[in-house]
Amino acid sequence: MENVIYGFTAAFQIMNLIAALLSVGVGIIVGSLPGLSAAMGVALLIPITFGMPAETALIALAGVYCGAMYGGSISAILLHTPGTSSAAATAIDGYPMTLKGEAGKALATATIASFIGGILSAVALYSISPLLATLALKFGPAEYFWLSIFGLTIIAGVSSKSMLKGLISGALGLVLSTIGMDPMLGVPRFIFGSNALLQGLPFTATLIGLFSMSQVLLLSEKHLRKGVQIKEVKDKVHLDKSEFKRILPVSLWSAVIGTVVGILPGAGGTIASFIGYNESKRFVKDKSLHGTGIIEGVAGPEAANNAVTGGSLIPTLTLGIPGNSVTAILLGGLVIQGLRPGPDLFTIHGKITYTFFAGFVIVNIFMLFLGLFGVRYFAKVSKVQDSILIPIIFTLSVIGSYAISNNFTDVYVMFIFGIVGYFVKKMNLNSAAIVLALILGPIGETGLRRTLIMNKGNYFALFNSTISWVLIGIAVLSLLTPAIMAVFNKRKAKIENGD
């Protein structure tokens, strides 16, 4: 409790407030620009936050994450082009509202629902993460091995398009994670004659390549978007009392779902927002109204995708298992600050963590105000032409990858992974799976080899504890989930078709 109060007083320091405000603004801009993603924004921000105190840096990263999650709704509502994939469901009812001249109302709904989602997920962050972190105290090397295996099975879930390609991406990530020093013997592996690779692939540079530079190439292969004609926001960005009462239950329920989806590694904003949209149908009597432009249809997905933010931070901070690409990058930012996920974050580094949590709440409050009062201006930003975005994103990618260790090798690594990332996307492989494997590979390897050394090569030592068995159980479950879901959906479709 002491830490919680300390967190709020520290988060209200002027530096942290400025960081929160600016980063939310940047996040909203990144989110509202179609083609730029939250992952890209966070990846590019890491080097900038590098020199800041840890808590300020984390608040800034969370600000971009939350802002981008919300910002996607602006272009979904005004342009029918979701700024991020998480906002795709928002467009279904959001854009018809704009066509009816209710763009302001739709934006206000998205803002308020996102705020409710964010705040509710903050409650989960406060209450669940310390408990989960205590559990992590009981983890030995064998448990960490199974934890990483569980994390890797998530890849099957992350890759909705093709499980095989998801697994290939994961295996490729594992292979890449072996680059660098052998963790037990100190022998250099696969460094291709470069001493800079002794520490392994530079994580941030790899990420910036995979998520930012690849985006530059993807933008440049298409017909470039010139300044689009965006629909004017004619009405007030405002909801009256009765409208607020209509969206409150939808938003609360979707926020709960979004938080849970966020905690489950592998799922993310996109899945959450579609579930949120479906759930919003429960709250409207006349089902035919959905898709014609009703506020419930905007509130459902928006509350859900912003609730993912807090939820997804829980496994990231406590177990070091990021469920999506944004939290994977955030985890990278955490490690750069010298912080390791796990129980230490809630004891030794408790002050930093709780300042970050309080900052997360503040970020959401700023998001509410910026959304309600500034959304017209943010909407104008989504007019920026692609031809301007291309060189700007690339120069930021270069300086971003350089700044971490003032080493130009990192820039070359970024460049190579930019090209790799482009083909990864074109070939339907999965960058998030590669990143997940890059993070989990070393955890699993160290866990496995330490267990074997401690038990003189006895493989049965891996199965000695209850926690290990629980982890094996949920790993199997997570591997089977896509198959189970497929059967479930087929049945549902049959029932709906009246068969």
Place this chain on the structure above:
Amino acid sequence: MRRLDLILSLVLLGVVGVFYFLTFQLPENAMIYPLFVISLLLILTLIQLFGAYFRKTDEEANMFKNIKWKQFFFVLVTCGIYVVLINILGYITSTFIYVLATLYGLKTGKKLSILVSVGFVIIMYFLFNEALNVPLPKGFLI
């Protein structure tokens, strides 16, 4: 048409080959784990290869249709030249040249191109040098 999936499998097999070759140069007890993950990638790639060989449709082929190759290579090559140029001219000068050239090449319009590149370079200089204290790469210019 499933050429692209076949090409992907072959590229991955190439990666597997390089890593296998390097693994066998490691001391024996350092070999086990890398060998395990590389074999994992090999097995999955072989499954993919067989799948691609027997499949008739090729979704990926559509992904490479309607690409503006000229524009794409222009961006890729300018990016490459820019990275090389930074070491010679320094970050600020080469960024200015790169941004201006890219904007101009992508037909942004003269006025806007100059405005954006000058404005951007000034912001970057103050943001990184003054506000964030991140040293920018230097060459014989700034």
